[in-house]
Amino acid sequence: MSAPDLTSLIDSLPPGMVITDRDILGAYRFDRANDPDAGTPLALVRPLTTDHVQTAVRWCASAGIPIVTRGAGTSLSGGSTAVDGALMISTEKMRRLTIDTATRTAVSQPGMLNAEVKAAAADRGLWYPPDPSSFEICSIGGNVATNAGGLCCVKYGVTTDYVLGLEVVLADGRALRIGGKQLKDSAGLPLTKLFVGSEGLLGIVTEVTLRLLPPQAPACTVVGSFPSVRAASEAVLAVTSQIRPAMLEFMDSVSINAVEDMLKMGLDRDAGALLVAQSDAPGPAGEAEVALIEQAFASCGAGEVFSTSDPVESEAFTAARRAAIPAVEKIGALLLEDVGVPLPSLPDLIDGVAAIAAENDVLISVIAHAGDGNTHPLIVHDPTDADETARANRAFGQIMDLAISLGGTITGEHGVGRLKKGWLRDQVGDDVMDLMSLIKTAVDPQGLLNPGVMF
């Protein structure tokens, strides 16, 4: 098949907006999942406006060309990996953002980074809570596509809890506004909620209206060193059965040592696991929560428990947890898991991952948004070692099988993308797959949007 003629697309968009330079296209093949099967885009479009997106989508619809939409390219499950012959639409230049203090909302184009939305809100005395570990490099559009979570969502919820309205461009090029600045809206089918987490399969998000909160109260941080991952995961349950902490993060010894190698901040290298918890309850209530966390940690065998209300120290421990993925990545390439289970099954999940690591003779480091039951086993491997890569891939699948067997999910916050679609049916079953497929086909009958994701 000959390559499609791009002339009419190029002519209908501003000069330079359609890019076919092979070197530039090469930089848009991979996302952070580093899928070796990534394709090469037919061309790249970097729109500034909704109108540009509509023009590109209409051209694709009339020519039957598939589309991959890309935010900041930080997907860990291959949601924005390039597909041969597909147009890549990158939202990176769609960067208009307004903060409305009267309605306490942010209206953002999708290319703004999460950290930029947070900062703009903070400048006006407001707070946008969702905080993926990648918040400094991931885009709001991608956060909406994956229903991204983060560290504070154990108390403050995930992206969908903050999306009040969307503008989306459908597969036929029509732009729709759904929801808005009103805080409650039961008018019609809940389309806003349907689009958040739909991984670009139903439309391209061109504007997001986000709910903002009053600023978070200063948090106290409690750090506990545990002799084993089992002890730490039991401490998680001891905390969550009594209070709702503002953060409750888990690191195993591999990630502790990797972070310590990188940051040299004095973490306990001999610990089997570390928990980092926060309370942002004000005054005596916060003191009571901190005391409760300290006691829960101690009663589950923590060797050392350190508490601080100093914001710089608190941020250092939070940053240590956020640094875990890049730190472990220095040991080797990662297959990054995102499995979640109902909280009481967390110890079984973590034990099971250790057994899978042993069985396959691969190093797996586990970090977790433990208070949510959402874990990120990091499978370390050398991609040039075919045998180890095969064992890593086998472990990757076995971890998802384990999560499913424990009543959990193959993805808590990263999305299914292209890497996990082989397990989605195992989790949800044939009938749910059918229903998802019916909806996808109804909304995108040509199947142009983000092909290869989820289905």
Next chain:
Amino acid sequence: MSAPDLTSLIDSLPPGMVITDRDILGAYRFDRANDPDAGTPLALVRPLTTDHVQTAVRWCASAGIPIVTRGAGTSLSGGSTAVDGALMISTEKMRRLTIDTATRTAVSQPGMLNAEVKAAAADRGLWYPPDPSSFEICSIGGNVATNAGGLCCVKYGVTTDYVLGLEVVLADGRALRIGGKQLKDSAGLPLTKLFVGSEGLLGIVTEVTLRLLPPQAPACTVVGSFPSVRAASEAVLAVTSQIRPAMLEFMDSVSINAVEDMLKMGLDRDAGALLVAQSDAPGPAGEAEVALIEQAFASCGAGEVFSTSDPVESEAFTAARRAAIPAVEKIGALLLEDVGVPLPSLPDLIDGVAAIAAENDVLISVIAHAGDGNTHPLIVHDPTDADETARANRAFGQIMDLAISLGGTITGEHGVGRLKKGWLRDQVGDDVMDLMSLIKTAVDPQGLLNPGVMF
């Protein structure tokens, strides 16, 4: 057309489960919207299990018989009004409920009342927040269908924020499980969120998994009497621009006097409007919030500001607000509105409703979940007076037109039902209506589920 033969349906369900007695059917014609155009069910089925629901739905699917699903029949927008020739499936006998303290979830069949779920959670030291004013008589299934709100949702969110998983029976009789007890789940299209608020158009909810919270801290209540509705609505903005109260309710003078007539609790009969606010922040933070609310009320002209931390007194004021609808209903029949606007437009909405009342020479009492911008104008009329009823109906439509013109919604928490469908297109536009219709048709191609609602 002759009536369908019910024999095979009767034979396939337990004895007595299919009811055709005209007197009993008569009690299932209306919901709390009292639609004079209500039909009469073909028959009534009161299933106990998901299997019973599937049997009934399969029978309907094969015979092409439409279905109206009814929870407790408290819809205020005609969502469960009977349709001539349609099978009525009442979930009132589906009343299995378990509380799981380990995962902090409730798993409930749809027929449990909201208050029963709350009570069962409280018995185990947990809290189910959503609290529609009708919480003592409305069902969880209906709450899910409408994405019901309530008084505490200004701080704690609405039903969708608490639904982790669902079992639904589709229009072809298949039963699906979506979501589950895991707190975060990005696996596949967000179907759980699509079903919450879909008003029975996509399936019949047969089981709900609800997230529970640790118990709410004791709340302090602040009550302010204002000379005018304008002063009170400005006080709302003065509060919400600074803090996120746990409750912020509005009553106008008609509702104040109607409640006082009924409850005789000493409300200020001369007030133009009353605000009832709560803070449940603990300790000094709560004291600071109460002081801030008191100051905001005073600076906006409140004549009297009363604060209490006594739980009995607090509950009396909350109960007064909840009693407003039944109290105003003693004056006459109500057309009950549910319009919402972005918060800064709240004063314009309330002023505009007064103008509409004057123009149409009808009494309209306004109560509101003011902190959400969600108002319930209550249009009082005598249904035996054709001219007044016509004026009331005109006002009903004009209020929705007003909300739409202010960038708001025709329904914040009651749903579109059969009463408001004429305005849905005006709010969302042709393209959004098309998209909703595409999804409805994909999921329920025969259009059997809750015909006449929304479309």
